[in-house]
Amino acid sequence: MSKTLQAIRGMNDILPEQTPLWRYFEDSVARLLDGYGYRQIRMPIVEFTELFKRSIGEVTDIVEKEMYTFEDRNGDSLTLRPEGTAACVRAVLEHGLTGGGQPQKLWYAGPMFRHERPQKGRYRQFHQIGLEVFNLEGPDVDAELIVLTWRLWKLLGIRDAVTLELNSLGTPEARARYREALVDYLSARESQLDEDSRRRLASNPLRILDSKDANTQALLVDAPKLADYLDDESQTHFDGLKTRLDAAGIPYVINPKLVRGLDYYSKTVFEWVTDQLGSQGTVCAGGRYDGLVEQMGGKPTPGVGFAMGIERLVLLLETLGKVPESLARQVDVYLCAFGEAAEVAALALSERLRDQLPDLRLQVNAGAGSFKSQLKKADKSAALYALILGEDELAQQVVGVKPLRDSLKEQGNGEQRTIAWDALAEHLASCL
Structure with a gap:
């Protein structure tokens, strides 16, 4: 395989x-x-x-x-x-x-x-x-x-x-003087250094100061200090x-x-x-x-x-738990459409909403599906509202606006409403 x-x-x-x-x-x-x-x-x-x-x-x-x-x-x-x-x-x-x-x-x-x-x-x-x-x-x-x-x-x-x-x-000149003093000090104690520090002694001795080895750090307590060579x-x-x-x-x-x-x-x-x-x-x-x-x-x-x-x-x-709660929701509104005529109208309506509300995060249902299955997808999207567009809504040029989150009830926006297409953008702007 x-x-x-x-x-x-x-x-x-x-x-x-x-x-x-x-x-x-x-x-x-x-x-x-x-x-x-x-x-x-x-x-x-x-x-x-x-x-x-x-x-x-x-x-x-x-x-x-x-x-x-x-x-x-x-x-x-x-x-x-x-x-x-x-x-x-x-x-x-x-x-x-x-x-x-x-x-x-x-x-x-x-x-x-x-x-x-x-x-x-x-x-x-x-x-x-x-x-x-x-x-x-x-x-x-x-x-x-x-x-x-x-x-x-x-x-x-x-x-x-x-x-x-x-x-x-x-x-660089001051650091060169310090490097010379540090190498002199550590060379006299080379056998006590860890393996990485012994390797760095000839090539990059200042990196020894950053060693994680406890014994090497103990040696550095009495080593020359860079501040004295500034x-x-x-x-x-x-x-x-x-x-x-x-x-x-x-x-x-x-x-x-x-x-x-x-x-x-x-x-x-x-x-x-x-x-x-x-x-x-x-x-x-x-x-x-x-x-x-x-x-x-x-x-x-x-x-x-x-x-x-x-x-x-x-x-x-x-x-630290500093992730904004808003990041958990990537969709504000989920548009459900039932029947081919409603699907066609939903596409035009969604683009109209995007023109009117450029910051609106709107997802339109794709792949059709029953009323129950589309609302399930709307809920899974973490959207705040589902927009419902079926044959009756299409005939009257209205949309059902269904709140999906319990938190909306506490804000007074927990009831499903029917909104005319012309007033939909203004209504969503007031809710979001």
């Missing part, structure tokens, strides 16, 4: 029962970003592999172990994008969007791909919404990114479930960010071990974390990457951004 076809492990279908919540989340973010003056950009999901090697860093876990890389028919090495910042930088460079020092405030949404061990809140195809800002170098725009996420958490009702963690990585410029920038967050009333925690997993970060880094999702606690993260555009062949251009994980934030909404 042939193997049953199914989705690739870690790449999940998002079913019709789930998509209303996804749309609610995505629409909430899009409206918020419109209000802050961000413009959407859409990039391909496949890029040349060299793009990610140059930007993310060849010795990062993403490039070394997690990318989906393949050779196409032309012999080019291509990669499904593992994150959005590099692709966005490539796009703004290719199309000259950062030329002349003009600030650019951009956002994007879509799937990313990493070959990780699938678990709750972590998938091989996952979805992100990302923001990137170019040609603005002060702490004011760093603060704006954090402020707008703080506003989003309020809109979604999850502020109490997330915590902001901050750190500064300093300039240059004056980075310290001033970080102080300016904290001052603005304090003024906005946004609480935060300084996490000196927060380094992020990508090589291109400098100065500000931040994460929004939650303790409601087990080990997958980061729901939004980002920071400043002032050297990345130049590193990828452009002129020196300051940049800062973040990405939020849609799967994790949708899961957080579900976990």
